[in-house]
Amino acid sequence: MTIDTTKLKPELPEVAAVRAQRSIKRPPQNHPFSFLEALKIYTGWESDLIWGPFFKRFRAARKENVKSTGFSLADIWDGIPAASQTRPGKISKFVNFLLGRDPAPTLKTPPRSKPAKESHSSTNYDDWRNVTQFNEDWSPSQIDFTSWYGRLKHPADYDDAFYTKNYQALYDRMCDFAETWFGQGVYLEDWRDHEPAISTWQVPMTDQFLQYARVVAHEDKGYVNWKDILNDPRHRKWLCVSILSQVIERKIFNQLLFGATAFYREELDRHDSTWVSDEGFTRKDGRRQIARAALHGGLIPGNFWDDVDDLAGQTVLIFQPLFMLLGIATHRTASSYGAAFWQEIHTMLAMAGYFQVCTAISPSIFHILSATPGVRFQWEEEEHADQGLYEYSRDFHKSHEDRWRILAELNYKKDSAAVTRLTDNIADTYMPLPTTESEYWVLDHNRRRGGKVMYAVFPKLTRYTAENVGHIVTDLYPIKSEDEIPKSEGMRISLLSRCMVVYYQGLVHDKTDFADGGPLDNHLHDISWGRMTANILPYLRHYWDSNGIPRVSPHWPIFSDDIDVFLPYYMLFVFTMQVIQYVFGTPDYTDERNRWLMYFFKPALWIVVDLSVYFFVRALEVPFFSGYGLYTYLKIHVCYLLFNIVLDFLVQHQDQDIRLFSLICVPLAWADEFIFKSVPNGAMTYITAMRGTDLPGVLGTIVGAMGGRNGPATGS
Numbered sequence: 086m087t088i089d090t091t092k093l094k095p096e097l098p099e100v101a102a103v104r105a106q107r108s109i110k111r112p113p114q115n116h117p118f119s120f121l122e123a124l125k126i127y128t129g130w131e132s133d134l135i136w137g138p139f140f141k142r143f144r145a146a147r148k149e150n151v152k153s154t155g156f157s158l159a160d161i162w163d164g165i166p167a168a169s170q171t172r173p174g175k176i177s178k179f180v181n182f183l184l185g186r187d188p189a190p191t192l193k194t195p196p197r198s199k200p201a202k203e204s205h206s207s208t209n210y211d212d213w214r215n216v217t218q219f220n221e222d223w224s225p226s227q228i229d230f231t232s233w234y235g236r237l238k239h240p241a242d243y244d245d246a247f248y249t250k251n252y253q254a255l256y257d258r259m260c261d262f263a264e265t266w267f268g269q270g271v272y273l274e275d276w277r278d279h280e281p282a283i284s285t286w287q288v289p290m291t292d293q294f295l296q297y298a299r300v301v302a303h304e305d306k307g308y309v310n311w312k313d314i315l316n317d318p319r320h321r322k323w324l325c326v327s328i329l330s331q332v333i334e335r336k337i338f339n340q341l342l343f344g345a346t347a348f349y350r351e352e353l354d355r356h357d358s359t360w361v362s363d364e365g366f367t368r369k370d371g372r373r374q375i376a377r378a379a380l381h382g383g384l385i386p387g388n389f390w391d392d393v394d395d396l397a398g399q400t401v402l403i404f405q406p407l408f409m410l411l412g413i414a415t416h417r418t419a420s421s422y423g424a425a426f427w428q429e430i431h432t433m434l435a436m437a438g439y440f441q442v443c444t445a446i447s448p449s450i451f452h453i454l455s456a457t458p459g460v461r462f463q464w465e466e467e468e469h470a471d472q473g474l475y476e477y478s479r480d481f482h483k484s485h486e487d488r489w490r491i492l493a494e495l496n497y498k499k500d501s502a503a504v505t506r507l508t509d510n511i512a513d514t515y516m517p518l519p520t521t522e523s524e525y526w527v528l529d530h531n532r533r534r535g536g537k538v539m540y541a542v543f544p545k546l547t548r549y550t551a552e553n554v555g556h557i558v559t560d561l562y563p564i565k566s567e568d569e570i571p572k573s574e575g576m577r578i579s580l581l582s583r584c585m586v587v588y589y590q591g592l593v594h595d596k597t598d599f600a601d602g603g604p605l606d607n608h609l610h611d612i613s614w615g616r617m618t619a620n621i622l623p624y625l626r627h628y629w630d631s632n633g634i635p636r637v638s639p640h641w642p643i644f645s646d647d648i649d650v651f652l653p654y655y656m657l658f659v660f661t662m663q664v665i666q667y668v669f670g671t672p673d674y675t676d677e678r679n680r681w682l683m684y685f686f687k688p689a690l691w692i693v694v695d696l697s698v699y700f701f702v703r704a705l706e707v708p709f710f711s712g713y714g715l716y717t718y719l720k721i722h723v724c725y726l727l728f729n730i731v732l733d734f735l736v737q738h739q740d741q742d743i744r745l746f747s748l749i750c751v752p753l754a755w756a757d758e759f760i761f762k763s764v765p766n767g768a769m770t771y772i773t774a775m776r777g778t779d780l781p782g783v784l785g786t787i788v789g790a791m792g793g794r795n796g797p798a799t800g801s
Contacts, residue, residue, distance in 0.1 A: 095491060095495060095503055095507070096507075097492075097507055098484055098487050098488060098491075099484065100481065100488070101480040101481055101483070101484040102476075102477040102478075102481040102484075104308070104309075104313070107272050107316070108275070108280070109277060109279075109280060110275045110276065113142045113278055114141075114145040114148075114149070115145075116144065116148045129624065129625030129637065130625070130637060132635055132637075135288070135289060135627035135628075135629075135635045136410075137283075137288045137289075138277045138278055138279070138283040139273075139276060139278060139288065139410065139413060140278060141278040142278065142413045143413070146413070225390075225427070225428060225431045226428060226432075227390055227435070228432065228435050228436070228439075230385065230439055231384060234384075236384065237383075237384075238380075238382055238383060238384065239377070239380070239384065239443065239446050242447050242448060242449070243443055243447060245579050248440075248444070248546070248548065248581050249581045249582065251436075251440050251443070252546055252581060253582065255436050255437055256543050256582075258432075258433055258436065259326050259329055259433060260322075262329075262429050262430075262433060263323070263325045263326045263329070264322055265429075266404075266408065266411065266417075266426060266429075267318075267325045267407060267408075267411060268318045268319065268321065268322040269318060269414075270318050271318050271415065272317065273285050273315065273316050273410055273411075273414070274316045275414075276413050282312075283312075284311070284312030284315075284316075284608070284612065285312070285315035285316050285410065286311065286315060286605075286608060287612055288406055288410060289626075289627055289628045290406050290407070290629075291402060291403050291405065291633075292628075292631075293402075294328065294403050294404070294406070294407075295605065297327075297328040297331045297403075298328060298605055299605050299606070300331065300541075301324070301330070301331055301458060301540060301541045302314065302324055302327060302540050302541075302605070303458035303459040303537070303540075303589070304601075304602035304603070304608075305478050305539060305589035305590075305591070305601075305602065306601055306602035306603075307482075307485075308478055308482065308589070309539075309589070310608075311602075311605055311608040315407070319474060320474070321407075323470060323471060323474075323540045323542055323587050325404065325407070326542050326543070327540045327541055327542050327543075328404075330455070330543050331455070332396075332400055333433075333434070334455060336396055337396075337438055337441050338437070338441055338453045339453075340441060341353040341354070341376070341445065342375075342376045342379055342441075342442065343386075343389070343441045343445075344385060344388045344389030344390075344391075344392045344393070344438060344442070345379050345388060346379065346386065346387040346388050347388075349375060349376075349386065353376070353379075356368075356371055357372060365450055365549075366448070366450065369448060369449075369450050373445065373446055373447065373448055376442075376445040377446050380442075384439070384442070385438075385439065385442055389438060389442075392438070393431060394431070397427060398427075400430050400434065401430055402629070402632070405629070406629065408426060448551070449549060449550045449551075450549040450550075451546065451547070451548055451549075452545075452546070452547040452548075452549065453544045453545070453546060454544055454545045454547070455544040455545070456538045456541040456544075456545075456584040456586045457538060457541065458538050458539065458540065458541055459537060459538060459591070459601065459602075460537060461535060461536070461537055462535070462538065462586075462588055466545060466584055467538070467583055467584040467585075467586045468584065468585055469585075469586070469587075470542040470543070470585040470586060470587050471587050474587050474589075475536065475587065475589065475590070478539075478588070478590040479534075479536075481590075483590070485514070485515075486532060486534065488515065489532065490529065491507075492504055492507060492515050492518055493515075493519050493525050493528065495507075496518040496519060496520065497518075497524065497525050504518070531594050531595075532592070533592070533593045534590045534591060534592055534593060535590070535591065536588040536589075536590065536591075537588060537589055537601070538586050538587075539586075539588060539589040540586060541586060542584075542586055542587060543582075543584065543585035544584060545580075545583055545584040546580075546581040546582040547579070547580055547581065548577075548578070548579040548581055549576055549578055549579075550577040550579065552575040552576060610642065613626075613642040614642050617641075617642065621643070623640060624639070624640060625637050625638070625640070626638055626639070655695070655699075659692060698721075699721060732765065735760070735765040
């Protein structure tokens with residue numbers, strides 16, 4: 086008996102590589118709230134709220150006497166015994182606190198092992214674990230490169246095998262590190278507080294983490310979206326390797342000589358600027374000689390370990406939020422595992438720093454190139470870091486494309502009943518469907534997919550070596566006779582390592598790249614807007630400052646990040662003072678005793694001037710006013726108050742013949758005239774004119790008053 090296949094009902098194939106829905110492993114322990122805790126939580130000032138959808142987990146850990154707080158730079162330096170470092174004094178620490186700085190201490194060099202006998206083997210080194218040790222405190226263990234490489238000083242140059250093997254060792258170490266600390270098969274969404282789906286990006290990451298994530302990762306829209314990247318252990322691992330690679334590339338590999346003292350760093354910069362228009366190998370040769378002089382016959386420059394310590398502290402803070410989040414599943418806290426985490430980062434940066442020094446003293450030119458997320462694959466330049474992730478993405482999208490083709494063919498053949506039956510509840514996934522065969526081929530062409538970069542994991546390393554006239558390069562040009570010896574200068578190009586990348590199956594013909602996935606900022610923007618009450622009211626934003634300390638500040642996504650922190654505070658201040666003025670009446674600004682009240686009860690023009698001053702100060706990027714939050718607001722207004730006090734003094738003594746700068750030098754009498762007469766005159770006229778509304782007239786009056794030499798001018 087034969088079956089008429091034309092009468093079979095078409096069916097859609099199963100979707101391959103479907104990501105499983107995650108559920109909560111174990112609900113967090115509920116602890117009762119005190120009145121003060123409830124007040125802090127509902128007003129947004131509770132520090133544990135920085136953990137977002139994991140808030141209850143961290144609160145429960147704190148209630149159970151588990152130290153779940155992070156660590157700042159100060160915590161790291163405090164963890165290093167005083168015998169191993171030279172710390173700033175109390176006065177210096179207070180000044181640094183006021184300026185918002187947390188400088189690294191100068192670490193004393195620990196006792197070194199016996200000098201090793203020099204070996205000429207370029208690959209004689211053991212695993213890093215055999216040459217470093219983990220201390221119970223935060224004292225960084227330093228690699229003894231002399232013992233590790235068996236050298237007392239660098240040779241004239243290293244061969245390709247040395248660079249290839251060390252570069253590969255660094256990459257392998259980074260992958261092991263990321264798997265150990267950020268992988269471990271932990272799905273973070275399994276540890277959320279509530280059942281509804283979350284995005285781990287709801288927990289604020291550090292600014293540096295976000296900055297690097299923007300340039301190393303791309304979402305696989307529809308399969309691995311931004312919200313899934315930090316939740317999934319494999320994707321999280323490769324994101325962290327990519328970010329660490331960027332830290333090493335930008336902070337170490339891009340240096341002319343990592344760890345150079347200030348003198349040699351300036352000398353290298355000056356040489357590079359002077360010879361910028363010269364041929365590359367000539368410029369590199371001069372730079373190589375300066376770099377060798379900076380080593381003073383040793384293996385590393387003078388500030389090598391200081392720079393490693395400083396960069397390690399900053400790198401620890403970049404990953405701190407993610408390290409703490411993983412701790413709720415792995416039970417690794419800052420108090421118990423922080424020192425080991427710091428030491429592993431310290432060791433990797435030291436390995437990268439030493440590798441950079443080896444490239445700096447070589448006459449060859451080394452080119453570091455990272456892949457660009459979202460672009461098509463380039464097999465000659467790149468290599469799979471995790472082929473399994475690409476295969477999952479490929480199978481998933483291919484199955485959806487197969488389903489679309491079945492629906493599209495049925496639709497343009499006018500089998501609407503079959504299309505309706507097959508697309509029940511999934512119609513939006515496969516729209517638009519073609520109505521003609523020609524339209525089918527156009528849409529099918531636009532939906533074609535291929536490999537594209539999802540994570541730029543590790544950069545490509547290329548070596549360019551100058552080959553002189555008459556030099557026989559036997560490995561590239563087999564020489565059979567003297568007549569075949571090259572007669573001109575040449576260059577040997579050695580590909581020491583390809584770009585390590587993770588691919589996804591993306592749209593080949595998507596010109597906007599938005600169908601493949603949007604930037605990280607779009608996802609963060611959606612999270613911010615979702616937190617606003619009624620999609621319009623500001624809220625308290627939790628974030629990490631540059632020293633790794635959690636902070637709170639008002640946030641209003643409607644405004645740009647450059648102004649949103651200051652404006653809510655300022656508008657709240659103005660609103661409060663206007664209410665007080667409405668209840669108790671408007672003060673008399675003309676009374677000299679009450680003129681300082683204008684600082685609090687601001688007229689409209691004063692508000693405009695205040696905002697102009699604020700934007701001007703931020704544009705100048707004055708270090709004292711750097712940063713965001715309540716402290717920046719208070720610093721600016723303390724300066725306003727000090728200005729009022731000084732101005733009050735000047736107004737009271739404006740009729741006196743005060744001499745200050747003229748005592749130093751007679752020609753500076755104009756400064757006394759300006760400060761002690763023109764400034765108070767203009768200020769008094771300004772205060773009086775603020776009650777008006779004609780801004781050009783006000784400015785003209787103030788300029789005229791400041792130009793007067795005797796007594797206050799009469800304003801308009």
